[in-house]
Amino acid sequence: MLEIKDLHVEVGGKKILNGIDLVxxxxxxxxxxGPNGSGKSTLSYVLSGKEEYEVTGGEVTLNGVxxxxxxxxxxxxxxxxxxxxxxxxxxxxxxxTFLRTALNAQRKARGEAELTTPAFMKLVKDTSARLQITQxxxxxxxxxxxxxxxxxxxxxxxxxxxxxxxxxxxxTDSGLDIDxxxxxxxxxxxxxxxxxxxxxxTHYQRLLxxxxxDYVHVMxxxxxxxxxxxxxxxxxxxxxxxxxxxxxx
Amino acid sequence: MTEQPTRIRTKAEEALASHFxxxxxxxxxxxxxxxxxxxxxxxxxxxxxxxxxxxxxLRALMQDxxxxxxxxxxxxxxxxxxxxxxxxxxDRARIVFVNGHFVPSLSDMAGLADxxxxxxxxxxxxxxxxxxxxxxxxxxxxxxxxxxxxxxDGAVLxxxxxxxxxxxxxxxxxxxxxxxxxxxxxxxxxIGAGVRGTILQSFGGPDGVAYQTNVxxxxxxxxxxxxxxxxxxxxxxxxxxxxxxxxxxxxxxRFEPFLFAAGALVARSEIRLxxxxxxxxxxxxxxTIGRRKQHxxxxxxxNHSAPRCxxxxxxxxxxxxxxxxxxxxxxxxxxxxxxxxxxMMSRALLLSTEAEFANKPELxxxxxxxxxxxxxxxxxxxxxxxxxxxxxxxxxPEAERMLVMAFLAEAIEMIGDEAIVAALEERxxxxxxxxxxxx
Numbered sequence: 001m002l003e004i005k006d007l008h009v010e011v012g013g014k015k016i017l018n019g020i021d022l023v024x025x026x027x028x029x030x031x032x033x034g035p036n037g038s039g040k041s042t043l044s045y046v047l048s049g050k051e052e053y054e055v056t057g058g059e060v061t062l063n064g065v066x067x068x069x070x071x072x073x074x075x076x077x078x079x080x081x082x083x084x085x086x087x088x089x090x091x092x093x094x095x096x097t098f099l100r101t102a103l104n105a106q107r108k109a110r111g112e113a114e115l116t117t118p119a120f121m122k123l124v125k126d127t128s129a130r131l132q133i134t135q136x137x138x139x140x141x142x143x144x145x146x147x148x149x150x151x152x153x154x155x156x157x158x159x160x161x162x163x164x165x166x167x168x169x170x171x172t173d174s175g176l177d178i179d180x181x182x183x184x185x186x187x188x189x190x191x192x193x194x195x196x197x198x199x200x201x202t203h204y205q206r207l208l209x210x211x212x213x214d215y216v217h218v219m220x221x222x223x224x225x226x227x228x229x230x231x232x233x234x235x236x237x238x239x240x241x242x243x244x245x246x247x248x249x
Numbered sequence: 250m251t252e253q254p255t256r257i258r259t260k261a262e263e264a265l266a267s268h269f270x271x272x273x274x275x276x277x278x279x280x281x282x283x284x285x286x287x288x289x290x291x292x293x294x295x296x297x298x299x300x301x302x303x304x305x306x307l308r309a310l311m312q313d314x315x316x317x318x319x320x321x322x323x324x325x326x327x328x329x330x331x332x333x334x335x336x337x338x339x340d341r342a343r344i345v346f347v348n349g350h351f352v353p354s355l356s357d358m359a360g361l362a363d364x365x366x367x368x369x370x371x372x373x374x375x376x377x378x379x380x381x382x383x384x385x386x387x388x389x390x391x392x393x394x395x396x397x398x399x400x401x402d403g404a405v406l407x408x409x410x411x412x413x414x415x416x417x418x419x420x421x422x423x424x425x426x427x428x429x430x431x432x433x434x435x436x437x438x439x440i441g442a443g444v445r446g447t448i449l450q451s452f453g454g455p456d457g458v459a460y461q462t463n464v465x466x467x468x469x470x471x472x473x474x475x476x477x478x479x480x481x482x483x484x485x486x487x488x489x490x491x492x493x494x495x496x497x498x499x500x501x502x503r504f505e506p507f508l509f510a511a512g513a514l515v516a517r518s519e520i521r522l523x524x525x526x527x528x529x530x531x532x533x534x535x536x537t538i539g540r541r542k543q544h545x546x547x548x549x550x551x552n553h554s555a556p557r558c559x560x561x562x563x564x565x566x567x568x569x570x571x572x573x574x575x576x577x578x579x580x581x582x583x584x585x586x587x588x589x590x591x592x593m594m595s596r597a598l599l600l601s602t603e604a605e606f607a608n609k610p611e612l613x614x615x616x617x618x619x620x621x622x623x624x625x626x627x628x629x630x631x632x633x634x635x636x637x638x639x640x641x642x643x644x645x646p647e648a649e650r651m652l653v654m655a656f657l658a659e660a661i662e663m664i665g666d667e668a669i670v671a672a673l674e675e676r677x678x679x680x681x682x683x684x685x686x687x688x
Contacts, residue, residue, distance in 0.1 A: 076640055
């Protein structure tokens with residue numbers, strides 16, 4: 001269970017989040033929507049521990065453990081996974097090497113045995129096939145030369161391999177065509193389980209047709225200004241965000 | 250020689266003078282050596298007011314010079330070869346020098362007998378038949394002058410016209426034992442027309458021993474030859490390594506040298522390359538890893554004197570601790586060298602706040618129909634990449650090593666030979682303290 005209490009965050013002295021309260025129970029999917037500049041992506045970065053975001057107040061715990069005291073790799077070990085809006089290209093780091101290093105780093109940190117090469121290869125092969133990730137992609141450097149859809153599928157692959165407790169998906173639908181959206185959504189839905197919760201950040205209702213949320217929240221000016229069920233997304237789709245003026249606007 | 254009363258000799262210069270005076274009296278090369286040594290002593294060790302040595306002040310960095318090294322015991326030599334195996338399991342022939350002396354029992358030329366003639370320079374030196382002053386005037390280069398004065402041995406290699414080397418040939422240069430010494434080597438490699446093959450050079454020795462290596466490698470490459478050349482400098486952590494490579498290219502040559510530098514306390518690897526025929530192409534690349542208080546200098550002088558030649562230089566350096574890196578790249582395009590196409594890039598990654606890197610590109614262009622470019626960067630590890638890796642659970646030190654490895658690998662991969670790239674990437678991982686690659 002993720003609990004966020006009165007979270008205040010600044011970046012470079014500028015207030016971005018002004019008191020976020022949110023509880024995500026195990027197995028729930030929460031969608032966060034809102035206009036540009038409302039603080040959605042900031043929330044995702046704060047949860048995963050990006051350095052330039054300064055928490056000036058509030059608490060964040062995952063299953064009772066204080067996340068804010070942890071650095072990004074410790075949070076990953078604790079179960080946080082951020083699916084990036086723009087997955088980073090890293091020339092020179094092979095995709096397979098990266099996956100194996102990440103998986104084994106987490107296993108090691110949890111006191112589990114590292115995966116053997118054959119066990120790892122089989123795991124990756126099975127999982128990547130489900131996400132229609134070709135062996136050719138796996139042989140390339142991480143995200144280098146990947147299309148937008150391939151990058152997002154690669155994110156879901158990492159999510160599937162690392163088996164996080166909390167998945168934070170930052171505009172995973174951006175830059176995806178309908179086919180890619182379906183593959184990515186199917187991948188995410190396959191990972192839904194009573195033990196795993198999701199925060200799905202998106203501009204558009206469209207993604208939520210595929211990944212159906214339990215709750216929808218609207219963010220504006222660094223606060224959650226409205227919460228409801230999945231029907232709230234449909235309402236937003238119809239009326240737009242005009243009622244929720246953006247800070248940037 | 251005439252003393253210059255105004256110049257006070259440093260302790261290292263005094264040591265060199267004393268070692269030179271102690272050399273054997275019946276040396277048939279005595280006159281050549283004396284001329285070279287006098288030329289060296291005229292100016293002494295190069296220092297920061299000499300432009301080519303501005304960032305590598307040998308007068309300050311070389312405090313003393315040990316006596317010329319004695320041959321190593323058989324056991325020491327064998328152990329050194331075991332310890333300094335830069336190319337790992339790569340299949341190759343080896344010519345092994347330990348403490349500056351050829352060791353036939355450790356050498357293996359199998360498979361190359363039809364293509365390569367080899368003799369040790371020591372034999373030519375003993376009968377006065379060696380040529381030591383062909384490539385440069387001693388006054389032009391202090392490393393060269395000292396080399397002519399003190400050289401004891403080296404490889405004299407002749408690769409026959411149109412030979413295809415069935416496996417790479419490595420010139421191994423090792424220092425063995427615990428007694429500091431000065432090893433001075435001259436390798437003379439003559440590559441015939443149309444030859445295709447790979448030549449490797451490696452340097453290694455024990456940590457904690459203040460030995461010095463002075464090595465000059467003369468490389469003559471015949472028309473149409475296609476040569477890959479990889480040099481790996483992994484000297485011991487107290488060593489001073491001075492290397493000068495002098496390639497001269499005939500027409501339509503393809504020459505691809507790669508310089509890997511991770512060892513030594515102070516190292517200068519200098520290449521002075523001359524295009525002497527039309528239509529040749531050089532791809533010069535390198536990777537440097539600096540740690541602790543290492544001072545690592547890579548200096549290139551590429552001289553285009555013939556038209557329609559191309560040169561690409563691509564160097565990467567990762568500097569940690571209080572290490573200092575230097576990249577100097579001088580491209581000279583002489584008046585007749587039209588249609589020259591030359592590009593040079595040096596990128597440095599600074600991994601600590603105390604590491605330093607000096608990039609000095611120099612272009613001297615005297616022809617008007619040429620394309621010449623250069624770039625130089627100094628930067629830190631990319632925060633976005635680091636965050637991405639850490640967000641997947643990879644601890645910061647490991648994530649940083651992965652990114653440094655990736656940064657250097659981009660240069661290493663330019664070698665273009667899978668087995669050699671794999672061997673050097675493995676060495677790089679070892680120098681960075683990473684575990685072996687298992688995928």
